[in-house]
Amino acid sequence: MPSKKTDAPKESQAAGTQTPDKANTNAKLQRLEAVRSDATGQALRTNQGVRIADNQNTLKAGDRGPSLLEDFIMREKITHFDHERIPERIVHARGTGAHGYFQSYGNHAALTKAGFLQDPEKITPVFVRFSTVQGPRGSGDTVRDVRGFAVKFYTDEGNFDLVGNNMPVFFIQDAIKFPDFVHAVKPEPHNEMPTGGSAHDTFWDFVSLVPESAHMVMWAMSDRAIPRSLRMMEGFGIHTFRLINAEGVASFVKFHWKPRQGVHSVLWDEAQKLAGKDTDFHRRDLSEAIEMGDYPEWELGVQIVPEADEHKFEFDLLDPTKIIPEELVPVTPLGKMVLNRNPDNFFAEVEQVAFCPGHIVPGIDFSNDPLLQGRLFSYTDTQLSRLGGPNFHEIPINRPVAPNHNNQRDALHRQTIHKGRASYEPNSIDGGWPKETPAAAQDGGFESYQERIDAVKIRQRSESFGDHFSQARLFFQSMSPNEQQHIIKAYSFELGKVEREHIRVREVNEILANIDLKLAAAVAANLGLPAPKAGTVQVKGSKLAKSPALSQMNHPGDVGIKGRKIAVLVADGVDGASVDQQVKALEAHSARIMVLGPTSAPVKTAQGKPLPVDASMEGMPSIMFDGIVVPAGKASLDALGASGLAKHFLLEGYKHLKAIALAKEGKALLDSLGLKEDKGLLLGDDQKTVDAFVKAVEGHRVWEREAAAEAVPA
Numbered sequence: 001m002p003s004k005k006t007d008a009p010k011e012s013q014a015a016g017t018q019t020p021d022k023a024n025t026n027a028k029l030q031r032l033e034a035v036r037s038d039a040t041g042q043a044l045r046t047n048q049g050v051r052i053a054d055n056q057n058t059l060k061a062g063d064r065g066p067s068l069l070e071d072f073i074m075r076e077k078i079t080h081f082d083h084e085r086i087p088e089r090i091v092h093a094r095g096t097g098a099h100g101y102f103q104s105y106g107n108h109a110a111l112t113k114a115g116f117l118q119d120p121e122k123i124t125p126v127f128v129r130f131s132t133v134q135g136p137r138g139s140g141d142t143v144r145d146v147r148g149f150a151v152k153f154y155t156d157e158g159n160f161d162l163v164g165n166n167m168p169v170f171f172i173q174d175a176i177k178f179p180d181f182v183h184a185v186k187p188e189p190h191n192e193m194p195t196g197g198s199a200h201d202t203f204w205d206f207v208s209l210v211p212e213s214a215h216m217v218m219w220a221m222s223d224r225a226i227p228r229s230l231r232m233m234e235g236f237g238i239h240t241f242r243l244i245n246a247e248g249v250a251s252f253v254k255f256h257w258k259p260r261q262g263v264h265s266v267l268w269d270e271a272q273k274l275a276g277k278d279t280d281f282h283r284r285d286l287s288e289a290i291e292m293g294d295y296p297e298w299e300l301g302v303q304i305v306p307e308a309d310e311h312k313f314e315f316d317l318l319d320p321t322k323i324i325p326e327e328l329v330p331v332t333p334l335g336k337m338v339l340n341r342n343p344d345n346f347f348a349e350v351e352q353v354a355f356c357p358g359h360i361v362p363g364i365d366f367s368n369d370p371l372l373q374g375r376l377f378s379y380t381d382t383q384l385s386r387l388g389g390p391n392f393h394e395i396p397i398n399r400p401v402a403p404n405h406n407n408q409r410d411a412l413h414r415q416t417i418h419k420g421r422a423s424y425e426p427n428s429i430d431g432g433w434p435k436e437t438p439a440a441a442q443d444g445g446f447e448s449y450q451e452r453i454d455a456v457k458i459r460q461r462s463e464s465f466g467d468h469f470s471q472a473r474l475f476f477q478s479m480s481p482n483e484q485q486h487i488i489k490a491y492s493f494e495l496g497k498v499e500r501e502h503i504r505v506r507e508v509n510e511i512l513a514n515i516d517l518k519l520a521a522a523v524a525a526n527l528g529l530p531a532p533k534a535g536t537v538q539v540k541g542s543k544l545a546k547s548p549a550l551s552q553m554n555h556p557g558d559v560g561i562k563g564r565k566i567a568v569l570v571a572d573g574v575d576g577a578s579v580d581q582q583v584k585a586l587e588a589h590s591a592r593i594m595v596l597g598p599t600s601a602p603v604k605t606a607q608g609k610p611l612p613v614d615a616s617m618e619g620m621p622s623i624m625f626d627g628i629v630v631p632a633g634k635a636s637l638d639a640l641g642a643s644g645l646a647k648h649f650l651l652e653g654y655k656h657l658k659a660i661a662l663a664k665e666g667k668a669l670l671d672s673l674g675l676k677e678d679k680g681l682l683l684g685d686d687q688k689t690v691d692a693f694v695k696a697v698e699g700h701r702v703w704e705r706e707a708a709a710e711a712v713p714a
């Protein structure tokens with residue numbers, strides 16, 4: 001039980017842990033902002049503050065002579081440059097970030113004493129970093145991979161990091177296997193290939209030998225691994241955590257982020273092309289959306305399991321390869337997160353931010369999930385070599401807004417100048433400060449949840465972690481037919497890249513056959529292998545036949561086509577009035593519209609006026625859009641019909657199941673492409689066509705078209 005002492009130090013009360021208003025919160029934020037530097041109107045100086053007169057020429061012995069060692073200006077500049085790089089993250093190296101805020105929907109005191117979840121008026125600043133896992137810093141954004149979803153809450157009671165992913169499970173159950181897993185998925189050691197992907201022998205060798213990875217690999221082969229946008233991903237804390245209220249009552253929870261933008265993906269063909277045509281597709285999308293004021297928003301929710309119900313599930317709550325199906329325990333919304341500011345400097349903010357699942361605040365605690373327990377060690381440890389020592393918490397992006405006085409001293413890159421003589425506790429020289437805050441005091445100090453453990457010290461996996469296939473099966477069987485086909489194709493693609501036949505055979509016979517025989521047969525057929533007749537183990541199966549929450553189709557979002565990108569294709573002779581009408585109609589829905597021409601030069605309308613274009617069809621190919629509009633104007637339509645670029649744009653958009661609306665007189669163009677009208681391929685100039693187009697974009701893809709689109713070349 002928590003201690004009953006209430007003699008909290010005055011200092012902690014002064015720290016602003018009492019309910020702050022927005023002004024108070026803003027004042028704290030300014031402490032972080034003080035380090036932002038703006039050189040506007042400032043003289044160029046050395047790091048020592050000396051004004052520089054010439055930044056163009058090294059000091060030399062004569063204007064054609066050798067350079068002089070005494071040139072401290074040149075040496076300082078080059079030395080700094082030589083050391084600009086720091087080691088990239090060993091995993092999650094490729095990422096991007098944004099600032100924003102979190103706001104609780106209400107007072108969740110019954111669940112947790114964490115202050116940021118108690119007051120709907122309180123604005124808690126956050127910094128989020130999204131990432132891929134496998135590739136290096138310069139790799140493509142749209143590779144098939146898990147996405148990191150790491151959130152740092154700068155709460156009044158200290159930083160809370162929710163370091164999650166966009167998939168709710170993980171590949172392994174015990175942290176000691178992490179280096180093995182990462183070595184297997186990373187590029188192969190002899191040739192450092194492939195960059196950013198898992199379609200290679202070592203990955204499939206490992207996962208086919210490690211059945212506990214089956215569920216997560218299923219997620220990685222699903223559309224979740226190729227998101228349309230970082231704004232359109234769910235986020236998950238994965239592990240079971242605990243929330244604890246002021247009375248010391250704990251509940252197990254799983255954290256969820258639900259995007260208001262819906263959960264959407266690109267198609268595999270698009271993902272591959274985007275990785276080449278726009279390596280920065282996801283970071284650009286996020287930063288542009290924020291720049292334009294289209295702030296992405298997520299709801300933070302928790303699945304709550306009372307301590308007493310810990311053992312009532314057909315899986316172990318501590319097993320990170322399992323979800324709690326939302327149909328069994330619904331997600332209770334706690335608050336919302338809005339991302340509304342881009343970083344000013346990528347390195348200082350996105351690169352230097354250091355997350356750690358061990359950064360928690362009073363009211364939140366861990367479970368004994370062995371993967372989580374290992375992570376609690378790893379994240380601080382890795383920063384020592386990545387950020388150069390134990391003072392990384394002093395880097396501005398990592399500083400808490402709460403005060404952080406203690407007796408830790410010195411080490412590389414120390415920035416705080418500590419006053420006082422006593423850097424130990426207890427002391428009588430500095431009045432005994434800084435002092436502990438008893439847990440039971442108001443704004444009490446952190447106290448770990450007092451869990452009773454009566455156990456044998458042992459290296460052993462719990463039997464309750466033994467079922468590796470039931471939830472993988474539940475996942476596959478909960479998918480829509482389109483999603484199931486994508487999964488079959490993803491396994492076939494990836495295993496098709498595996499050179500060693502015995503690895504392919506093992507994955508099909510010993511993993512896929514235990515998940516779903518139809519899945520195994522379809523993949524086997526694509527690999528030219530015999531279909532397995534039965535699995536190799538007895539699979540218990542899940543009591544739920546399906547979990548609809550697992551299918552992306554059931555997460556359309558509630559923002560309509562706001563922020564969706566629409567291309568308007570024009571050429572000389574386009575009907576200016578038709579362009580205006582289409583653009584206005586779509587702008588009314590807050591879509592992001594770009595007018596594209598054959599080149600970046602303006603086109604001439606049928607009315608003889610110049611019409612500026614935003615980009616060329618080559619510079620902004622169809623894969624960068626969610627929908628395509630072709631306005632009226634016979635000459636323009638004829639020109640588009642004669643242009644390989646425009647025809648490819650339309651065919652590719654069709655193939656990728658995008659909504660396409662052509663003016664009525666575009667029928668000849670459609671016929672020449674051999675395409676037929678469907679639910680999302682529309683001909684017409686009236687409001688009805690616009691409405692149908694908007695609806696089709698809202699549906700994200702014209703799924704009914706997928707079989708017909710197979711015949712169109714990629």
Ligand code: HDE
Binds near residue numbers: 236237239355375383
């Ligand atoms: Fe991480 N992970 N991880 N991980 N992880 C890192 O920490 C690690 C795991 C996740 O944007 C590293 O600062 C171990 C699960 C994210 O900066 C490192 C284990 C989940 C990020 C590390 C795991 C994650 C990381 C590399 C198995 C989802 C990016 C750089 C026990 C819940 C954070 C760094 C950012 C980064 C270790 C498993 C998510 C090496 C040992 C499970 C989102 O410390």
